[in-house]
Amino acid sequence: MAETQAAAAAPHTAGPEQFKLRLRRYDPESGEAPYWDEHTIELEPHRSVLEAILQAKDRFDGSIGVRCSCRQAICGSCGVRVNGEPALACHTHLDAALEGARDGVIEIEPMGNMPVLKDLIVDMDAVHWKKIQRVTPWLIAKQPVPEREYIVPRESMIDVTQSMACIQCGACVSDCLAMEVDPGFIGPAALAKAYRFVGDPRDDQQFERLNDLAQDPQGIFDCTHCFKCVEACPKDVNPMGQIMRLRRIATNDQHIRDRNNGKRHEAAFTTLIKDNGLLWEAELLPRSYGGNSWFGKFAPRAGKELLSSLPSIVKALLRRKVTPMGALKPHKLPAADLKGVQGIYDKVESREQRYELNLYITGEDEAPAEGSESSARVSDPVAAGVAAEPGGKEPDTVPGAEPADTPTELRDTEEGLGQ
């Protein structure tokens, strides 16, 4: 997201400067290990890292391997890591990349979580596309097929456009932490793709899709909420947000009870924070199984899960991440702060429909030549954007008419409540 939301756009005027690149090279035919290769190129600071790589390739070494085509962040070919962070090379400015460089040299490596074939080229088929296949990535159209187009709400098509905007570059897959631990995790890109069908009112299998992804231990509840994919995505697809939406629709709307206990775990999380203002870890597991019932806490499956969690609990104790008393005793915010937290719950829960963040739907409209004062507030379309949940109730007013006074922080919190 970082790139597109760069605060104020400034016209590019600077002249060419020298930049040093450090490229990770790997020649599978040489039998040798990967190595670093440095080149100095000359370009204007607002030009892209891809242009820099191509200059090095054109002038110094044509054997540098990199996939690329459009140069404008739409074909999705040039996913790499720049200074350790996943990015599209064509979508990263040299000046921004230099800022992130540790020693004044822009470091470019192939993406992670996928096998490297040569230099900056990774095997996307082996990981990314295999996962895309997993989510039945085509529309299963409602029958009968109409003679003309399906008549669907205007907002629903704009809503799925956000996940449709995914260019399959793999940047989110590259640094998905959950996938690093569990390579079988379906992952951010494929799950965002799944939302494109679940959110599409023309699809006939929404329940089946959701049920499938909820029951799979490597499905929607395998995401650990680390936000890496949100940061990595050059197209603001917000993959984690799409995963959370799948969870909300699966649990709140379709009432799917998954084998992974994801729904109840999520509910335990939410109610714990509501009750205490903070997470009380020791109560999380019992409440996930027993809810608020005292008796329910002793569910046999909870015991089993407790047993399997014991090693991590012991580790946490040994590393003094928690103390036994601190963990067992409920920790609570002071009353005044707790009231504030609960106020957020009241406000969100009192709404008649759920609002979801969506880039393409923005909450405001203004006269074209309005002054710059209000522009600061709305310059971030994500913060300004709200959309009704498709499949939910038709909003009384267009979602765009949501009063602009709702503070951004509240919306962010609301997004976080699905955890």
Add this chain to the structure above:
Amino acid sequence: MPAHDVLIIGAGLAGQRAALAAAQSGASVAIMSKVHPVRSHSVAAAGGINAAISVDDDWHSHAYDTVKGSDFLGDQDAIEVMCSEAPGEVMHLEHMGVTFHRNEKGEMDLRAFGGASMKRTAYVADITGQALLHVLYEQLMKHHETVERYEEWFTTSLLQDEQGRCAGVIARDVRSGRMEAFRAKNVILACGGAGQAYKPTTNGLIVTGDGIAMAYRAGAPLMDMEMVQYHPTCLVETGILITEGARGEGAHLLNSEGERFMEKSAPNKMELASRDVVSRAEQIEINEGRGVGPGGRGLYLDVTVVPRKRTLEALREIVNLGKDFAGVDITREPITIRPGQHYIMGGVKTDIDGLTPIEGLYAAGEVACVSVHGGNRLGANSLLDTLIFGRRAGEHAAARAASMAMPEVDTGVQLRRDAEHIDAIVARERDGRRVSEIKNELGELMNEYAAVFRDEQGLQTARETIARLKEEAGKAWIDDRGTIFNQDVLGAIELGYMIDCAETTVLGAIERKESRGAQFRTDYPERNDEEWLKHIDITLGEDGPQVSYSPVTITQWQPEERKY
């Protein structure tokens, strides 16, 4: 050795549509592309797809607009096919899953586009090409059992039998460097245009005229190669495209005096005149000193007149492009643009089923010239062209395959020839020029002399220079000596393809001594129907390119003066 009824080269919209159609007709189908299918340049088409689906619209009106847009060089039988089949095709795509944006009633919404007499452009925000391409790829994944995919395979030549019939291709697996012969009853070329022969261009780095050059070398005629479209709104520095959808949504073009200069050349349609007209008007402003930005090389595109909410919803991609690639927030201030190479109307000559004069060889999409675009293509007609003629070629090729045997051909000779050629490039001594240097010179040359305005002297300079570049390209050296992902050696082959395309473009432009559509000759500034209402065909003969002519098909619209 792989063998298929229908083998499609190129996996953009035309290729994928052809593959699906051929598979549905029961043929054994394979699709081959030098990149993963979703990287194909169709992905960059932004604005939308034209179809007369509105109840007030009529495909005849769409057809007339297209004929007029083509400056009467388009073949009207082909245009009638395209426009009459458009509504059905767009509905088919909708049913397949394309997330076309809707109006308040939940029906497909339509936006205004250049050269159209009413709103008839269906769209998905400003990522229509991406949405279409990805949805077609969804279908390829769904039909993986009936459509075989060769992803990241680079085609080096067309296989021909002794009678000259097309019988397959020779290709190189980019991942391993392995060469292989593929036999096929029919080959459909669907591998796009040749924008990279120009610099700058809106086209991706992969758009190097492969299909056009391979067909030309196999003896197929190229038609109307001189017709090269300059898109009116490209970023000054990089040539990145700002969609015509921006003007469709109401954006203005302004010169340094703040004038909407389109008043002078298109008082009725203003910014929504056809692209050749707008690009010329812009170039005149720039040439006469009313340009803006560094060196006065650009003009303003003012999107701030479009309501901001609408811009963010329907033009989101160009909001991002403006910020990322020009440092401009287009919802707040005008952005500087200029005309830039975008599309070639010409290509491999085909009939309305995509069949070329070479038996067994089809072409569809930008690689082909049916011709539906004539001298100038209307915005949002290219997606339509790829899908209609991709489908028709796929169906026709499948039907043809059903009634024939696999052609007999000795693949070994040609396979060895192509493999040896590649080995020779890899082994070249470093005494010539680098491939990248020659490519740059070619691109800048074309953008100088075969651009919006042309004249005899400039075109002759271009012809002579291209002859030199061709010779240099034959000795150009590369760095990569490997086989796995040797992009360097493929770049050298692509350079050869681009030079063939540039050469025929310049020849056509020299030949056509009039101004029509995208071809404006300052030394022949008028359209001359009496002598030049005809196609220019260029065929590779024994002694190089041979020029001939073929008539324009006129069904119901007689040429008239073109005014917007």
